[in-house]
Amino acid sequence: MLKKTTLNQLSDLAFALMEKGTLVAPVRQNAGFQFREITDAKQVDLNFHNTVISPKSVFFPQTEDFVRYKTGRPVQEAEAVEPQGKPLILFGVRPCDVKSFEIMDIHFSGTGAVDPYWQARREAATIIGYAFDVGAPAESEEFYQTLGIGAADPEGSDIFMVRHGDDLLLKSITGRGEALLAGIGGLTGASADDEKYFDDTVAAGRDFKTRFTCVDAKAITKKLEDLFHHTDFWEKASNACLSCGVCTFVCPTCYCFDICDETLFKQGTRRRVWDACMFTDFTLEASGHNPRTKVYQRLRQKINHKYSYHVRKYGVISCVGCGRCTRYCPVNIDIFSIVEEAMKA
Amino acid sequence: MAVSFQQIEEKLKTEARRLLESGQVSLVLAWGEGYDENHPMPYVAKCPSDADGIVFNEYCTHNPARYLVRYPRGTKIAIAVKAADSRAVVQLIQEDKVKRHDLVILGIPVYGIKNPKTGELIDDRTTCGLYNPVLYDVLIAEEVHGQPVSSPYAVLAEYEAMDQEARFAFWKKELDRCIRCYACRKACPMCYCDPCFIDQNKPKWGEKSPDPAGNLMYHLTRFHHLAGRCIDCGECSRACPVDIPLYLFHKKVAKDCEEMFGQAAGMSIEDKPVLVNFRMEDSDKILE
Numbered sequence: 001m002l003k004k005t006t007l008n009q010l011s012d013l014a015f016a017l018m019e020k021g022t023l024v025a026p027v028r029q030n031a032g033f034q035f036r037e038i039t040d041a042k043q044v045d046l047n048f049h050n051t052v053i054s055p056k057s058v059f060f061p062q063t064e065d066f067v068r069y070k071t072g073r074p075v076q077e078a079e080a081v082e083p084q085g086k087p088l089i090l091f092g093v094r095p096c097d098v099k100s101f102e103i104m105d106i107h108f109s110g111t112g113a114v115d116p117y118w119q120a121r122r123e124a125a126t127i128i129g130y131a132f133d134v135g136a137p138a139e140s141e142e143f144y145q146t147l148g149i150g151a152a153d154p155e156g157s158d159i160f161m162v163r164h165g166d167d168l169l170l171k172s173i174t175g176r177g178e179a180l181l182a183g184i185g186g187l188t189g190a191s192a193d194d195e196k197y198f199d200d201t202v203a204a205g206r207d208f209k210t211r212f213t214c215v216d217a218k219a220i221t222k223k224l225e226d227l228f229h230h231t232d233f234w235e236k237a238s239n240a241c242l243s244c245g246v247c248t249f250v251c252p253t254c255y256c257f258d259i260c261d262e263t264l265f266k267q268g269t270r271r272r273v274w275d276a277c278m279f280t281d282f283t284l285e286a287s288g289h290n291p292r293t294k295v296y297q298r299l300r301q302k303i304n305h306k307y308s309y310h311v312r313k314y315g316v317i318s319c320v321g322c323g324r325c326t327r328y329c330p331v332n333i334d335i336f337s338i339v340e341e342a343m344k345a
Numbered sequence: 346m347a348v349s350f351q352q353i354e355e356k357l358k359t360e361a362r363r364l365l366e367s368g369q370v371s372l373v374l375a376w377g378e379g380y381d382e383n384h385p386m387p388y389v390a391k392c393p394s395d396a397d398g399i400v401f402n403e404y405c406t407h408n409p410a411r412y413l414v415r416y417p418r419g420t421k422i423a424i425a426v427k428a429a430d431s432r433a434v435v436q437l438i439q440e441d442k443v444k445r446h447d448l449v450i451l452g453i454p455v456y457g458i459k460n461p462k463t464g465e466l467i468d469d470r471t472t473c474g475l476y477n478p479v480l481y482d483v484l485i486a487e488e489v490h491g492q493p494v495s496s497p498y499a500v501l502a503e504y505e506a507m508d509q510e511a512r513f514a515f516w517k518k519e520l521d522r523c524i525r526c527y528a529c530r531k532a533c534p535m536c537y538c539d540p541c542f543i544d545q546n547k548p549k550w551g552e553k554s555p556d557p558a559g560n561l562m563y564h565l566t567r568f569h570h571l572a573g574r575c576i577d578c579g580e581c582s583r584a585c586p587v588d589i590p591l592y593l594f595h596k597k598v599a600k601d602c603e604e605m606f607g608q609a610a611g612m613s614i615e616d617k618p619v620l621v622n623f624r625m626e627d628s629d630k631i632l633e
Binding site: 029030031032052053062063140141236239240242243244245246248249250258260262264271273276279280281295326328330331332333334337 | 379380381384385386387388389407411412415461522524525526527528530531532539540544552553554555556558559580583584585586587588589
């Protein structure tokens with residue numbers, strides 16, 4: 001089913017979606033766009049390239065409370081926080097970010113160990129993807145095409161949107177998407193021209209060039225394994241690295257977290273908080289030993305995890321080429337340039 | 346006189362090669378090629394042929410002084426510095442994190458550096474705004490005549506007009522969006538504590554989660570740890586992925602310090618950091 005609305009009527013669409021569930025969509029903030037729960041339909045803004053933080057934060061928020069308790073001996077009160085499965089509509093997700101959900105599913109439910117918080121939100125979510133503008137060149141940080149992801153790939157979305165001038169075309173991809181789309185009033189039917197434009201855009205998205213040539217995941221995996229002990233290579237690659245956590249926090253496929261108890265005035269929560277392999281204390285053991293004290297060891301871990309270990313273990317590169325890590329790196333380190341250098345080394 | 350980035354780059358390469366060939370230094374800290382022209386990155390040359398990789402253009406914002414403490418004490422290092430970067434080197438010498446005689450300072454008088462994220466000129470609004478390095482062994486280009494007419498603290502006017510309550514509200518709002526990636530402290534040449542107070546868990550000074558209370562704890566403490574030490578290079582603010590104007594607080598504290606103790610951070614290696622130095626004539630204003 002292909003439907004149409006205009007960008008002028010975006011807030012009407014947003015309003016209709018808000019009646020169907022919690023709407024999470026791109027919102028313009030001080031520092032660029034972010035996915036936010038929408039309270040006012042006018043907040044939704046599709047004039048964005050991509051958000052600063054990836055939409056993984058919708059399913060896997062930076063802070064997630066597991067248990068709330070009061071301290072005392074014996075423990076006074078403790079209450080588990082139940083996973084939330086309210087209907088959720090995730091609106092305006094770029095194709096590379098949609099792909100990241102599939103990769104994250106491996107870790108949060110696919111290997112048998114199911115994370116109920118991730119799963120509850122994921123199952124309750126309808127994903128409305130949004131094609132990149134295939135008429136404009138890709139930003140220099142992006143390389144999703146290298147990883148086989150099109151700029152207008154509808155795969156993984158329940159409904160997929162393409163912008164056509166001032167119009168917005170919405171096509172249902174799954175049954176869930178179809179049900180949602182059918183229930184929204186105020187949309188007009190699409191013409192045969194619109195159908196053609198939609199299909200042409202999806203096809204153009206497949207040929208859409210991002211900056212790198214295609215590469216073979218297996219070859220990269222092998223090469224990175226061979227390079228593991230070449231300390232010179234990794235030291236050179238990490239000379240500029242500050243070892244901060246920007247790259248991992250904005251990344252759509254980084255999933256490491258820490259669990260900590262945070263207590264204030266006898267009220268506490270046991271919560272999950274994003275952690276980053278780039279932090280010194282990430283690998284600090286209780287004994288005081290730290291197997292990765294050097295910056296190069298941590299950067300090597302990050303790159304190997306995404307491009308080598310992950311491929312060996314799960315058969316897929318844990319990166320979708322969105323380019324966020326490169327865009328927000330304070331010292332302009334580019335993850336895929338390092339992989340390319342490795343292939344030449 | 347316009348700055349020739351090309352000439353500076355050539356001179357940097359020549360000096361780096363000479364210093365590495367003669368064995369006077371074992372590494373040169375400068376800038377090198379990034380993934381495109383607008384994104385050069387900090388670079389380390391370790392042998393004469395590495396010198397060819399040095400780049401200098403209007404987007405070389407990074408402060409190479411940040412990397413000085415990464416190398417073992419006694420390593421002979423040549424470091425390319427812009428004005429604010431040179432102040433960081435001076436401050437690190439004052440704090441005895443690096444010895445003056447272990448360094449060869451390649452000073453770059455320059456203006457017109459731009460923020461690659463926004464394309465905006467980096468001037469005295471977000472940094473100290475000086476043109477000429479305050480300390481150097483080799484001058485890479487002619488000194489720029491004159492200094493900025495406006496004060497690096499002029500940008501504070503609006504902030505200072507706020508009362509205490511408004512300031513608290515301002516910082517609460519700005520710091521609320523912090524994601525605790527710690528890019529600010531990692532980009533800061535003066536943040537070398539190992540471990541940083543916020544990473545300690547005995548005692549635990551602040552929460553790990555990016556909640557408003559923990560964010561305030563982290564940033565306010567960091568601001569004050571940098572009192573009299575921040576050399577106003579602005580790297581913390583540029584490193585921030587969510588554009589928190591950290592430089593405002595640092596500038597405010599720097600201004601207070603300068604007014605109270607008559608000394609700006611990192612201007613002379615003869616100075617001592619204001620907060621570790623006691624002088625009878627010091628201001629008691631802080632106690633009032």
